[in-house]
Amino acid sequence: MDKQNSQNRNNHFWKSFFGGALGSVITLIVAAVLIFSSAGNIPVAYMQEDNTPSEDSAQTLVDFESAIIGAVEKTSDAVVSVSNYQYVSSPESIFSYYSGIDLNNTEETLSLVGQGSGVVYKIEGDQAYIVTNNHVIEDAEEVSVIMANGEVIQAQIIGADAISDLAVLQIPADQVTTVIEFADSDAVQVGSLAIAIGSPLGSEFSSSVTQGIVSGVDRVVPVDVDDDGNADYDMSLLQTDAAINPGNSGGALVNKNGQLIGINSSKLSSTQIEGMGFAIPSNEVVNIIGLLEADGEVIRPSLGVSTYNLNEIALRSRVEVLGLDENTVDGVVVNQVLPDSSADKGGVEQYDVIVGMNDQPVTNLSDLRKELYRYNIGDTVTLNIIRNGENMQLELVLEATSSTPTTNQN
Incomplete structure (x- = not known):
């Protein structure tokens, strides 16, 4: 009887031991999982689901990327680089002094003084028409256009207007493959996709693309037409956070369909400002280029x-x-x-x-x-x-x- 009682007590001890040990192991596993999930702030049951993009979100990403690629493919060949050449006076070499030549004499050489962008908007007969900013071609003796395929073409200035900051150029149409389509800028909404295409810092970076949104419409921006330090006129412009840099001036701001909503013209720049670019609305562009084509100026x-x-x-x-x-x-x-x-x-x-x-x-x-x-x-x-x-x-x-x-x- 004592032997039987002793065996029962031993059996009870080992059952209790293994039960407690198993319970402890289970408790430790649960605790570890809870600690791990808490540290990542991720509910255990949803970890795999939350870290895997849903089919809807993946499709949205593809659609967004496709819209940008499609707009660029439709538009980029219509955007060109514009080069401003002027005669620049340069003094004779210092060694001329020893030859008895007057150092005050200067010679003028035709030099590249600036580059911007332009947009081909029309083919008429054997001629094509390009819109750019007035400040891109201002005071130019000669203007050349670098097409998207790298071809360099001499351009003729048809007309320019300092107040609207727009100008029209004309080139032979044989190298033109694409013309821009105009959108109705009055229908542009804040938050719409905005894609800037141009030549930031010059033709070396031609056909550069940046993407953002329309940040504002009807933004009143004062402009100094005669460079006297005083605002002469208030322009009503589209605002965008798409990156616009020197050389983008005159380039295209297009919507998701590749239609022109504005001509990039300016930006606010300082250490405290980021992503504030401006474009002349397409409806204003259409109005001004029609006048420039007809009269060479805006009367x-x-x-x-x-x-x-x-x-x-x-x-x-x-x-x-x-x-x-x-x-x-x-x-x-x-x-x-x-x-x-x-x-x-x-x-x-x-x-x-x-x-x-x-x-x-x-x-x-x-x-x-x-x-x-x-x-x-x-x-x-x-x-x-x-x-x-x-x-x-x-x-x-x-x-x-x-x-x-x-x-x-x-």
Whole structure:
């Protein structure tokens, strides 16, 4: 009996031992798995599922990549590099001194001074037409175009406009294989895919492609047309975060269908700014290139006055000469009225202060030009002015001016 009891006790001990040991092993395994999953913040049951892209997400990635590749294939051959050549004076060699040659004599050589991009948009007969930025070809003596296949072709400048910063070139059509298709820029939405194609830093990097989105529409960006340090005109531009670098100017900004939504023109650049590029909307491009093809310039309405911003005038002059309240700083002061101009015929006088046009406020020269260029030659507008401290209204019939205004002339 004692022997039987002893054997039962031994059996009970080993069952308890193995049961406890097995329970401990299971507990340790569960704990280890829980610790591992907690450390990765991944639920154990979903680890494999979460680390494997779903069929839908993989398909979305393929569609996105295909859209970019398709747009580039459709468009890239229409984007070219544009080279600006000018005569540059260079002094004679220092060794000329010992030959008795005057070192003040210089010779001019035709040199490459800058490169940008352009977009082929039309073939007509045996000629093709390219749009680029005015600042890409400004002051050029000669312009050449490097096609996507590397062929170099001499180009003719058909017309240019400093205010819109657009220009039209013409080349023989025999090397052209692709022309761009224009999109309706008024239908462009913020967040839409935007693909920039051009020649950043020059033709060495021609046909470079960067991708982003449309970051904003109708962005008002002041431009200095005459390089006097003052804004002459406010442009309404598309904003994109697609990388735009020097040399991209004049290149294409296209949508997912390879259609042109804008001509890349500028960017904001500083150590505190990233991804703020701008493009001239395609609808504005279509309008301006039509005018440049027809006349070689954009003929805009003019008042026929030279002006200053009121806030640039000294307080004493504002009060004693112009008859204004000392707190009045918004407006444009007429310094000179050109004979037989719209302003002269409409009764504008020297020292009148223009504060509005057709009841739209005018605070500075940029505002004045923006309002003025809303109208066509022959339109009648009403100027809101202050003369000797008195508010007045004058009616003017707008006449023509050249495409590039001189300093402070409107």
